[in-house]
Structure formats: C-alpha cells, structure tokens
Amino acid sequence: MPAAAHAQAAAPAAAPTYLKATEPLGGAFELEGYPASTLRQIKYRGKAYRPLNAYEFIYVKALGPTQEGQPMLLAVSNDFMGVGTILIAVQNDTPLARVLSPTVDMRDPDMGLAQPGRQDLLLFTAGSRALVTSTGQVLWFEHALPKEYQRSIPLLVSVSPDNRHGALLLDNEIRLSKADEGPYASVPFTKAMQIAAFRPASDGSSELARKALAEGKRIDQRRLYANMKAEWINRNFRWQEGKDGWQFVGQGLKAVPLPLQSRQER
C-alpha cells in the first residue's frame, strides 16, 4: 500500500492502471476497460452496450463508413461471450449488431477474407456472409432450397460485382444464390473436381498451420483451408452478367438453373 501511494506521488501524470479507462471510438461510442487487459466494453452515449448479450470484446474498431453520423464498428467478442465477429451500426439512435462470423476464437479471430479482385469486400466463408467495407452493408446468402435437406456445409466463396449474388461452395456443386431470394442456379463443380482442384490449398493450409504451430501460434487451419479454397475459386471462376442473370463461369462449366421456387403465397 505505501509503495503504491509512493508510486502515485512520483508520477502523478500517469493514469493508474488499476482503474478503468475510457477511450473515444468516434461519435458517441467509447471503449472502457482496464489498461492492462485486452478486453474492452463498448459504451454508447455513456451507457454500456452489450450486443447479442456479449459485453467483453477483444477487438473493436471503426470500419470507416458512418450511419446516422455514428461510426460503424467491427467487433470481435471474448470467446466466453459466445458471439463471434459482428458489425455494429446505429439505426434510429439505437446501436444494433449484425452477425458476420459465428466463429468464436480469440487466438485467431475471423476477420474475413478480402475477395481477390475486390477492394471493398470481406468474405466470411463459414457463415455465408460478406461485408461491403465501403458502405457497411452485410450480405447473407441462403444455400438451401425451400424444404430441402442439404447435408453439405456451405462456404461463401465469391460475391458478384453488384453485391446481390453469391457463389456458395457445397460438396458436389457451386450454388448461385440471390440475396433475399435464395438459390437460382447450380454450377456442376463436382466432388472429384474439387478434390483435384483443392489439393494445393489443402497442402498449403496444413503447411502454414504447421509453421504457425512451430512459431507458437495457433491458427484455425480449417478456416484457412476454406479461405484458400475461396481464393482458388475466385482465380478460376468469374462473374458474368448474361440475359438470364448473373452467372459464375470457369473450368468450362455451365450453370444449370435450379427449379424455380414457387414462393408459396399461403
């Protein structure tokens, strides 16, 4: 106790490290936390904000674009909070969050994969979501047809230049899906073709993971592999707007339209 008092007297200018400090984040947002800790809480207009019930964050940063004059925030929660990467934007003076990635991982959080050839698009492959960084728009693409049981886990691998269409990699095909409407076409990129095409990605991701582990870092190898698959697809396929909408062409494959979903007007 006397030592602490002495230290304080010696350096009155330095803020004590045992008290919570707040730092501005832009607009009415602030970050609060102990200086020695990496965990931060988000405050909006001086009140605690707990998006999706998460209150501690390992990463919070203003994305750039603003909404209602308030910055949009990209945040990654503490893993105990069970919420992965989210985007926070203010609507009607209420901060509201959108899920970007459901990955809960503090050592290697999912910060998205910049889509090759795009300046402003981050792909969050696992949750079929993408973020347009210039506007803060969050995209989500449905991969299953109504009432369809789809056993493969989708990966969002590419988003069209108009940000309205997405390509989702399934086990035996690539589904093309329109935002708000669902899948409309299927590219027959079969399992056998995928195994051959993704061999380098598989080897490369395990090599990188081994290297990272040797350096004492833990990375999510599965996500790395998924992201390398998405990179390969973006290099070998491209979006083309035709008379029947946006198509994803490459590898000499032709998209097959899926049976039109009769929107059951019940």
Next chain:
Amino acid sequence: MRRTPVFQVLRGVALAGAAALAGCASSPDVYEKHVRSEDANPADVALTLDVTFARAPDYEPKTNEFGSKVKRVEYAGYPSLDVPFYQKGLGFDLGVLGDPRALLALPYPSPTTRTTSAQLKIFGERLDANRYRFVVLPRPGWNSMHSFQVAFAINGRREGMTFAYSAKTVCESRFDVTTPTYGFGMSVAASFPGGKPGCLKACDARPGYPGQCAFFSGVE
C-alpha cells in the same frame, strides 16, 4: 458393504428438508404459456405491435394439446412474441454451522430471495402473408420486463428481434429494423392502449433472451 457415515445421513436429511422448504416458498407456474393474439381480452393489452415483414415468414400453424386433467394448448409454426416475466420469491440456501467434515455439523436453511422467470408466447394475428398484428399481455402474478422478442422463421431459418417498450416515456414507435442473424427486414409500429403515447425501441439481445436488452433495458 460399508456403513453409511452419520454425517452423510445428516446431510441427506438436511438437503431433503431444504428442498421441502424451498418447495413451500412458492410454486411458480413456469410453463411457457401459449396465447393467440386474436383470443386476447382487449382490456388486458399493454401494447399492440403491427409488424410488416419484408419477406413472408413461414406460416404452418399447428395446435398441440397436452395434459389429461388440466388441458394445456400450445401453438407453433408461425410468428410469435416471446414475452419474459420475473417473480421475486423467498427461497432457502443451505447453511452449515461448524465443520461439515465433523460429525456434529449443523445444517440450517437460510432465507434468500430467488428470481424465477417465465415466458408467455403470444402468437400473432395474420393480416396477410407479410403483415401480422401482435398484442403484449401481462401475466397475472408476474412482473413484466418491458421487453419482448418477435420470433419467426423464413424458410426454416429461425430469427428473433428484441424490443423494449415503455408507457412512461415518449418516442417514435414506428421504424424499420434489420434482424441480427440473417438480416431480414421488418417494419414495426407500436400503439399503446387508449391511444396514449409511449415508446418502443429495438434492442438486439441474443435471440432467445428477450429480457436482456443490449442497450435500452432501462427505457422506463
């Protein structure tokens, strides 16, 4: 076979006693009760919520009945409001006098407050494929958390959007929101009984936890 040590018997008796006492404190009816908006008594309504979904939510209404003597009806398959309630009651914790490893430790019940929660699931009245009208009702004997969640599904994708409300403050209670998980759009409008002004705010609690508002938990 070893003989059961005396202190274990004592502990068993004490635990049974505490459990019996805790049972006396209150026996809250914690079942999630299901109600339909169209069956509600207009005099009970605390808030009427009109929701226009940007995409038509799944509508496959089902009615299930449970119980033999006391019938309990549950509905499913279309949009609903999950309204949380809480009750503070008396419960008992088990205290121990002395060293619990010693033979003659004395367990005793000590009173504490316990918070119990319950939910009311209020199914909406379907006006057309995209428009639903919900009412928020009180639950007799329970305290309101002034919050609820609109729970619905589109194509089997379940989604929840949480709101907080207050009849004591005034704000714009008609606005558009985007849901947190899949980004479904909806526009909501709240009206309060007797045409009185009130306040409805969106708050993104985790879907399934409507009483835990992210920001406007203290609207009141």
